[in-house]
Amino acid sequence: MNSLTELERPIETDYLNCIRCGLCLAVCPTYRESYKEASSPRGRVALARKGLDGELELSPNLYEQMYGCFACMACNDICPVGIKPAELSLAMRHVQEQKEPSGWKKTLFENLIPHPWRMEAATWPLRIYQNLGIRRLVYALGLMRIMPSQLRDMEAMLPRLPQRPLRQVLPTVTPAKGETKRKVGFFLGCAQSLLFAEESAATVRVLSRNGCEVTTPDEVVCCGMPAHGYGRLDLVREHAKHNIAVFEKSDLETVVTDCATCGSTLKEYGEYLKDDPEWAERAEKFSSKVRDISEYLTEIPLEKPKGRVEARVTYHDPCHLRRAQKVWKQPREILNLIDGLEFVELPESDWCCGSAGSQLITHYETSLQVLARKMDNLAGTKAQIVASGCPGCQMQLNTGIQKHGLGVRVVHPITLLDEAYKE
Numbered sequence: 576m577n578s579l580t581e582l583e584r585p586i587e588t589d590y591l592n593c594i595r596c597g598l599c600l601a602v603c604p605t606y607r608e609s610y611k612e613a614s615s616p617r618g619r620v621a622l623a624r625k626g627l628d629g630e631l632e633l634s635p636n637l638y639e640q641m642y643g644c645f646a647c648m649a650c651n652d653i654c655p656v657g658i659k660p661a662e663l664s665l666a667m668r669h670v671q672e673q674k675e676p677s678g679w680k681k682t683l684f685e686n687l688i689p690h691p692w693r694m695e696a697a698t699w700p701l702r703i704y705q706n707l708g709i710r711r712l713v714y715a716l717g718l719m720r721i722m723p724s725q726l727r728d729m730e731a732m733l734p735r736l737p738q739r740p741l742r743q744v745l746p747t748v749t750p751a752k753g754e755t756k757r758k759v760g761f762f763l764g765c766a767q768s769l770l771f772a773e774e775s776a777a778t779v780r781v782l783s784r785n786g787c788e789v790t791t792p793d794e795v796v797c798c799g800m801p802a803h804g805y806g807r808l809d810l811v812r813e814h815a816k817h818n819i820a821v822f823e824k825s826d827l828e829t830v831v832t833d834c835a836t837c838g839s840t841l842k843e844y845g846e847y848l849k850d851d852p853e854w855a856e857r858a859e860k861f862s863s864k865v866r867d868i869s870e871y872l873t874e875i876p877l878e879k880p881k882g883r884v885e886a887r888v889t890y891h892d893p894c895h896l897r898r899a900q901k902v903w904k905q906p907r908e909i910l911n912l913i914d915g916l917e918f919v920e921l922p923e924s925d926w927c928c929g930s931a932g933s934q935l936i937t938h939y940e941t942s943l944q945v946l947a948r949k950m951d952n953l954a955g956t957k958a959q960i961v962a963s964g965c966p967g968c969q970m971q972l973n974t975g976i977q978k979h980g981l982g983v984r985v986v987h988p989i990t991l992l993d994e995a996y997k998e
């Protein structure tokens with residue numbers, strides 16, 4: 576086991592300057608459910624500080640508070656002295672992984688997630704479950720009712736899986752419809768390819784319709800966010816180098832993604848690799864080209880759709896889009912472009928939905944409590960559709976909507992634009 580001083584760890588300014596003002600408590604979803612100081616941003620900063628200064632053992636309990644953080648970044652935004660408790664929680668997970676590497680994380684994050692073919696093979700049982708009538712049978716026989724509630728909720732998260740992952744279907748180059756006005760790269764995220772293929776197919780159609788030739792390299796690997804969430808910053812850097820090199824093969828002005836989490840991670844590659852002499856400049860250049868799809872579409876002349884989508888719609892801000900990328904006006908602008916849509920603001924639209932990637936699995940009760948708050952707000956809008964540009968949020972919203980019997984459709988905003996283009 577390495578000593579703390581030999582490890583990559585937060586620098587003192589990341590935690591020493593906390594003035595304990597408590598402003599962050601009001602915006603923290605985990606604190607607002609538990610009202611426990613240890614589950615608050617201020618508490619996590621204090622724990623990290625004492626642990627790193629040797630006043631407190633770096634125990635499983637201490638790390639548990641770091642994993643209990645939803646990394647929603649609300650605290651980062653409100654802190655008056657620039658502390659970033661969300662980043663500190665992630666950095667502490669990285670400290671733990673360096674001190675005591677975990678076997679299951681090695682298997683998952685080294686041997687499965689960075690290998691698209693293995694990920695695709697791993698989802699085949701789910702495809703069989705959904706497509707061969709097994710799911711229908713499970714529901715018809717009432718078997719779902721006798722399953723543990725967490726398993727039921729995880730099952731409810733799943734969208735209808737595509738017959739084949741989009742990575743295997745989408746051509747490397749999709750030509751522009753009509754004259755080619757721009758050449759863009761498309762970063763197809765794992766969740767989009769495996770679970771939300773129709774949404775990303777719609778994204779590429781929309782880009783093509785708006786004069787973009789779209790290059791979608793199939794050699795990209797996971798953006799790195801799942802590994803980052805579990806303390807494997809070393810792997811994030813490996814993924815970053817691989818993905819940068821893939822896109823360097825094509826001379827593209829912009830790299831677009833329709834996954835909020837992927838976008839926020841790709842935009843951070845420059846930061847992750849800033850101390851690597853060979854990669855710092857390349858990473859910075861790559862990150863500067865990355866755009867969320869809604870951000871990009873509002874930067875170019877966008878064709879107004881002639882068709883209509885008749886529905887009352889609201890919008891949930893993914894943390895990785897609103898906080899990490901400061902993109903929140905653009906999806907609303909796109910929704911407001913579509914005739915027939917009646918847009919209504921979701922109260923607390925930027926409050927975390929409780930997903931945070933895997934919190935429904937790892938911190939089930941808190942995740943559900945945070946989700947219930949979102950569902951109360953959603954029910955109040957009386958919307959028929961809730962749009963959101965993050966696959967994790969979409970899955971979490973699906974679970975909440977089924978659990979609370981709301982009957983609201985969950986969709987990516989660009990899918991609605993694509994529908995309106997069909998007239």
Ligand code: SF4
Nearest residue numbers: 593594596597599654
């Ligand atoms: S807002 Fe910032 S300074 Fe105030 S308690 Fe929270 S982390 Fe500390």
Ligand code: SF4
Nearest residue numbers: 603644645647648650
């Ligand atoms: S990132 Fe979110 S959940 Fe984590 S401490 Fe900050 S406000 Fe709380």
